[in-house]
Amino acid sequence: MEKEQKDDRFGCEDELVRELLDDESPLFVLQQGTVQEKSKTSGEDSTKRLICAGPRIEDIENALSVKTWNGAQYQVQQQNRINSIQQERGLTKIENKYTLKIKNYGNCMADDGYKWRKYGQKWIKNTPNPRSYYKCRNPRCSAKKQVERSKDEPDTLIITYEGFHLHFAYPYLPLNNHHQPSPDDTISPTKKAKQGISEAESQVPETIANYTNIEPLPSSIEGCPPEMSLEAGFSQQGLLEDVVPWVIRNPSHNNNISSISSSSSSSNYSRSPPASPYSLSTSPFYDPCLDILSINSSIR
DNA sequence: CGGTTTTGACCGGCGC
């Protein structure tokens, strides 16, 4: 608890953060705890704080189930996208952790705009390579990942994801359950932001249906040969955005990621949903592959 | 100079 208190990144005033801090958000569980906030306000709610519980994995999995919109309501079909991806991509789930094994095709990296902060690296016993630990920089996102090189196949990276990108999850959660899509709704500024998200959601069914046809977006992976980008794109960043078709996140092929990912703002994690997932190989950001590669090469 | 990474210390869980 005290450690979290140090985490006063909540003070960020970024628009997204405000949204994320929206008490009305159905995506978060509000809890109260004791926090000796730097007593700005005399008493009052200064002892309250928000604790991000985030969406539950099952919620997201449900949300990721294939849905079709028949004009009146969503019909959830049996097929689960995660399951499919698991089969197709070797994604495995163990106790709420997803492990993805991916072939490393050189140094080509993709940065989907999600920002990871490396917070540790350990040499794991009996493994020749170190394991790197990353956290999502979104202050209310609990997503973490571990990246290490396979002991058996040096070509293969093993990425374990724990937790989800809540901001990514936005469009996939049933925000509209109590608010059927109706374009002419008048909404508050706060909700407006959410509507943008809802728009993304409205595209989910279609894109989900096409998920097997996922192809890398050439515009977003420049510098990477396509076959390479797919792998890299799939593997390097947060789980869900790996799992989900980029199209969802890039409905109008807007290429404004570079502005997002290269922004030097202190809160430049991606938006919800990310406008465009991959900002390319040249990204100066976290690159677990390179990370490990460089480590390896420097050591061996 | 601010933000990010590195890296050794620290801590808690677990098995012996």
Place this chain on the structure above:
DNA sequence: GCGCCGGTCAAAACCG
């Protein structure tokens, strides 16, 4: 109870 091990912290180093 103790030691090992993996995960996290946090100060220092590094970098643009």
